[in-house]
Amino acid sequence: xxxxxxxxxxxxxYYTHFLLPFQDNVAYFSCKQLDIELYTDKxxxxxxxxxxxxxxxxxxxxxKTETFIDSEELYEVLYEMDA
Numbered sequence: 640x641x642x643x644x645x646x647x648x649x650x651x652x653y654y655t656h657f658l659l660p661f662q663d664n665v666a667y668f669s670c671k672q673l674d675i676e677l678y679t680d681k682x683x684x685x686x687x688x689x690x691x692x693x694x695x696x697x698x699x700x701x702x703k704t705e706t707f708i709d710s711e712e713l714y715e716v717l718y719e720m721d722a
Contacts, residue, residue, distance in 0.1 A: 677716040687716055694718065 677690060694701055701718045708715055 673720045675718040675720075677718075678711075678713045679716075680713055682714055690716075690718065694720075 675690065677687065679686070691701075691703075699720055701720045704717045704719075706715050706717075707713075
């Protein structure tokens with residue numbers, strides 16, 4: 640499941656992966672992952688700080704990676720979280 644939000648030249652994509660097989664109304668296995676991808680045409684540290692602030696306020700631990708996508712001329716900041 641994924642969602643995309645577009646604000647002018649800023650694009651945010653977040654998606655989750657989950658598997659909840661049930662038997663007799665009991666979950667025997669659960670795996671959750673949340674990824675937030677922030678795409679901008681120029682570096683925006685203040686926007687990154689806002690995302691990180693919200694995650695920190697909710698005690699959500701994340702791994703952050705950054706890359707420039709030459710073919711799209713966009714910066715991607717990826718926040719990966721496992722629950």
